[in-house]
Amino acid sequence: MADDTLWSAEFTALADGIRGGAVSPVALTELMLERIARHDGRLHAYAAVAPDQARAMAAAAEAEIRAGRWRGPLHGIPIAVKDVFYTTDIKTGLGSSIYADWQAPHESTATRRLREAGAVMLGKLTATEGVYADHHPTIAAPINPFGAGHWTGTSSSGSGVATTAGLCYGTLGSDTGGSIRLPSSCCGLTGIKPTWGRVSRHGVFPLAESLDHVGPMARSARDAAALLQAIAGSDPADPTAAPVAVPDYLAEIEGGVAGLIIGIDRPLLEAKASAEVLASIEEVVATLTRLGARFVDVRFPPVEPILRGWAVQCAVEAAMAHRDTYPARKGEYGQRLAALIERGRAFSGLELGEALKERRDFTGAVGLMFEAIDLFLVPGLPVAGPSLDYMASLGEDPAAILAIGPFTAPFDVCGYPTITVPCGASPLGIPVAFQLAGKPFAEALLCRAAHAYQGVTDWHRRRPAL
Template sequence: MEQDLWSVEFTSLADAIRSGRVTSTELTELMLARIAAFDGRLHSYIAVAPDLARAAARAADAEIAQGHWRGPLHGVPMAVKDVFYTKDIRTGFGSSIYDDFEAPYESTATARLRAAGAVMLGKLTATEGVYAGYHPSITEPVNPFGDEHWTGNSSSGSGVAVTSGLAYGTLGTDTGGSIRLPSACCGLTGIKPTWGRVSRHGVFPLAESLDHVGPMARSARDAAALLGAIAGADPDDPTAASVPVHDYLAQIDAGIAGVTIGIDRDFIAAKATPEVAASIETVIPILEQLGARFVPATFPETREILYGWHTECSVEAALAHRATFPGRRAEYGERLSALLDHGAQVTAFELAEAQRARRAFNGAVAAMFAPIDLFLVPALPVAGPTLAHMATLGPDPDGILAVGPFNAPFDICGYPTITVPCGANGAGIPIAFQLAGKPFSEALLCRAAHAWQGVTDWHRRRPEL
């Protein structure tokens, strides 16, 4: 029973929690025990708050016992990436510079999680400034499916914790793939919503025009529940969209009969290994059996806008760090320092050119989507990349863009995507595909992923710790 409790999707526990057959205290103690037993090797947490979690669990149990059940997140132990402001748990942004930082307010996303009844276990390890490298003071998380394999950046601790049963779900951020890459490497379902679908208030930025907040979970159903809790307009974030929020869970069983999915095999072949391309081909007949219709599509050329991504990201990151960089350069890690230095050197003409290319690309993406509902691509160009492989990619921007050709383009245009496990490589490391949709089509993305997971069980694989 204990294994069932730690490994299942939290939405499958909702009825048991609501009826009292399983208590929040029981689940919280289970998670805390597993953190104590396994995280010394995995390094997924940067801060654990056991007393706070126990108090929240007791409060949830008392409220539920009185008949005040708030929904599927009520009493569920979760954690969030170390980039969200929280008043009662340290927030460090993956850097020692913020060791003494005290959040002046709670982020909107975590406040909404708590309002839905979630129990906060702590903060999860992230790369420095949520870019591509770890600060020298941080121990890199370990992929529980294989120590020599990449966890994905920058929400790496989030991916490790949820797949290992050290939290039931989490929130991550995604600027160039940071929800989707660790979801793919760790066998999770991750949603990068439409830009503006989730408030960024109280979330330390990497690059504000590219940053997205979204859920990472064990299934599309769990991810839908998390997204429904945090999405929506926010008076504290003027960029948060006022578009109505769908009841993603209520629609999730509607299936995908008649849904048109585009695929660009030339794009996939040019960017991915044959092993990854073959994994995508296994997805197509199953989605067709579920009622989807596949048609050829042509994805716009990405080289110029990927380099433009690096230009815009570096400028906006330099702006975000201007209070501490370059004044405290010695306290920064090498990779983030290089990004900030580059941002400070970008000319107005170079930035304007990157923005021009971005506008043109966004228009081309919209035109491609006009006759289709969804677009299928891999989540990663390499199946289960090793740490040794990642070390060969070279300096940025080539290094970071080599791993994210199927990710960063959707941060650039702001379209929503969902990452879904679909296999494993020879070493047992998860492989995933990605579906992209039109703006604010998260309900359809959740439906499609849930339909896939109704006839496959890749999302139920758990590592042996």
């Protein structure tokens, strides 16, 4: 397989070649390092690259595979992770000047499990400051390779850019209001925000712990399923990681969508999404219907109250996460994160209590809706390929996040899993995506449905011209 094909491949498509010796982990790693050196000076996807460690891991993986000890589809695959996952051999900057020279005291559970699966760690990917909305003023923001004037999503922006541009084969992100799904939407990736508790958050710097989720971002549902397989499961180091058995996602992925009942709330979509996005969603409905799914009209609980409550909880929990450095080092914070923390410190107990009540009621209402359906369809973003000018027009107010995340933040609040899938492009060529949401711990079904869609479409195979 030529280099121009290798860099853009789905890694699960390379696994048999690696196992049989036709594809070399060492060669794949050198290819990724060469592409990082060639392109990342413009794209700014990486916060740190570790070429020596990556080469050593690739050589060890190749020797192990040649000796007949193949560990699975991630063995020998060069990946990278968002720079909020603790790693003891690569610096962890957390998107902040405060942590520029900080050494993580231990490895995150998720990255340890990736290493145990045989993955090759290339480095750490640029994240927004404090995993919130903006990059720190000292850090260059990643560039969307599909269009430099367009948003990359937050806060896993580097993860989205690196994976779509062929600077790694897959990645992990974190998601509090949409930060796996928004960059996946903008960069043409398949991203899974798992059920809250499906993946350990041990060793992952928080934005708001009760809203934070850890999950994969990849080039296909099959790749995302393989990454989730490696990192999912209970963890003694994280008491919130659910002790629920992890199914074999790849073994179930060919099941198709025939007979599934998928809910859609068209009044919600018409109120929140642009005409371009609505047209792409109707194409998805038509495709999944041809594959045997049945769509029914449902009503999603009102999102405005829960979005307002999300803003309160996120601010309060962010203030908790930064209490060791804020306000003690207030001057080193960027404007937007500092404003979030100040709001969190100012909210009253009554305001937080009201947000928590709304959250409980909303979660119950979502559960009632799912009694009649298997999956629920919404867009990834309310607008197609938002420009940087559009994002700037939303201003600094918390309403900016609520305006861009009506289809993402609610699922962080209730903790239900979703998968983001490319389904089109804006007139300027920026990817457009849809989401399927499922019941708690229904990630296997989500992967199955996304894979069925990707079996008859090729939007997930579009790569940017660098």
